[in-house]
Amino acid sequence: MLVEDNPADADLLQEILEDAEEMPWSLVHVEQLKQALSTVQTHDFDVVLLDLSLPDKQGLGTVAKTHETVPDLPIVVLTGLNDKVTALEALRQGAQDYLVKGKIDHELLTRSIRHAIERSQTLKRLRQSEEKLQQLNEELECRVAKQTEELRQKNHDLQQEIAQRQHLEAELRQSLTKEKELSELKSNIISVVSHEYRTPLATILSSSELLQHYGHKWQEDKKQRHFQRIQNTIHHMTQLISDVLLINKAEAGKLEFKPVPLDLEAFCQELVEExxxxxxxxxxxxxxxxxxxxxxxxxxxxxxxxxxxxxxNAIKYSPEGGTVQFDLIFDADQVRFTIKDQGIGIPEKEQAQLFDAFYRSSNVGTISGTGLGLAIVKKCVERHQGEIAVDSEVGKGTTFIVTIPVGSELSPESLNIVGCV
Structure with a gap:
């Protein structure tokens, strides 16, 4: 479907698609967003080519409204505005791509349509997998709660009957067995998360590598940069799933440490953008x-x-929104990272246990989590011979301060030298 109120632009896009012999298209053209939304709900389409300036809707609201109406239908934005900020916001609102009028040829348009469809289908499968995983987690949590209650009741009964029963040893063994089962159940949760995410993430990674492979033919550098970010993020997410077991490696003293020269400011800026x-x-x-x-x-x-x-964590435990302040501080012989939120805070009496595996503060409520995040953070910091401190007050927020010693200043040239060794 093409949503475009300019007849000249609509005719040009029709001609471009007709030139794409390898991908025959049937184009439905409408001029208003209201008509488009009504049509996509009653007919099947592969993709929507959406202008940002329509008679009945202007700007990025057209993207948000279309994505809300048909979340699984890929959207390619068409606009005369060549603006990176607007492009990134359009993608955040649900668009799969952003094309600037006047710079579109049949090769660019057909490739954008094809990849938008592929990415949309991949994201749909990922969302279905996440929903399945969420359902499984809820079932596991119910089982944990049930077994925990059974264990609590059993321990209570044992305390009541300790003076009368002669089989105390057998009952205690049963109690220990149940505790072991609960511990194994936590491990199974981690294993399920790792397993269920690998397949959809591998699919997304494969698609991004195809985009990168053919990206040198594109004229718009920002597309290559964006797709590179997608690939980097996917690599990162896959690694995070594997790193669920990192805490066990750290406890066993097998956590690898491979320092390389880094432009730390650029690294942090890119991480924040991602x-x-x-x-x-x-x-x-x-x-x-x-x-x-x-x-x-x-x-x-x-x-x-x-x-x-x-x-x-700073975002997750700040349910009312706000700003998370991330400071990178270069000192003479060390670097410091401070991350400050305006969230729920951590009770003072619980802060000593904050970095224990599987420990979660009593005030987290229904906020999801495994209790492994801060334990992993501490192990990573300690592997750098660094230290981590926390300053928190309930209801006012939390500040984490990571201090890592560094040696003499490095340079980009030293990075090349290290890579050749």
Missing amino acids: LQLTVKTPHQIGFRRQGRSRWVGLDEKLLRQFLTNLLS
Whole structure:
């Protein structure tokens, strides 16, 4: 479907699609958003080519309204405005691609349509997998709650009958068995998360690699950068799933540490941009650098692990929105990362246990989590010979401060040298 109120632009797009012999299309053209929304709900379409300036709707609201009406139908935005900020916001609102009028040829348009359809189908499968996983997690939580209550009742009965029963040892063994089952159940939850996410993530990764492979033929550099970010994010998400077992490696002293020269400021800025694109709440991540920026030697994988965990937690435990402040501070012989939120805070008496595996604060309520995030953060920081501290007050927010010692200043040239060794 083409939603375009300019007859000249509509005729041009029709001609472009007619030139695409390898992909025959049947084009339905409407001029108003209201008519388009009515039509897509009663007929099947592969993709919507959507103008941002329509008689009955202007701007990015056209994207949001269309995505809300048919969330599984891919949207390719057509506009005369060549603006990166608008393009990124359109993608965040649900569009699959952003094309600038006057720069469209049949090869670019057909490729954009094809890949938009592929990405939309992949995201749909991913969402279905997430829904299935959520259902499984809820079932597991019910089983945990049920078994926990049974164990509590059994322990109570044992205390009441301890003076009268002669089979105390057998009852205690049964209690210990139930506790072991609960521990194994937690491990199974982690295993299920790891297994269920790998297949859809591998599919997304395959699609992004195809885009990257053919990207050198495209004229718009921003598309290549965006698709590269998709691929980097997917690699990161896949690695995060594998790193659920990282805490066990750390406890066994087998956590790998491979420092490389990093442009730390650029690394943090890119990480913030990636996270901001995935945030579906009204949170903003404010990034500031203090001190003279320089290259330092850090393990990129572990650095990404603990910064992502801390920033994601800051967002997750700030349910009312607001700004998460992320500061990178360069000192003479160390770097500091401070992440400050305006969230629910952590009770003071519980802060000593905050970095224990599977421990969660008593005030988290229904906010989901495994209790592994901060334990992994601490292990990653300690592997850098660093320290982590927390300053928190219930109802006022939390600040995490990570301090890592660094040696002499590095340079981009040293990165090439390390890569050749």
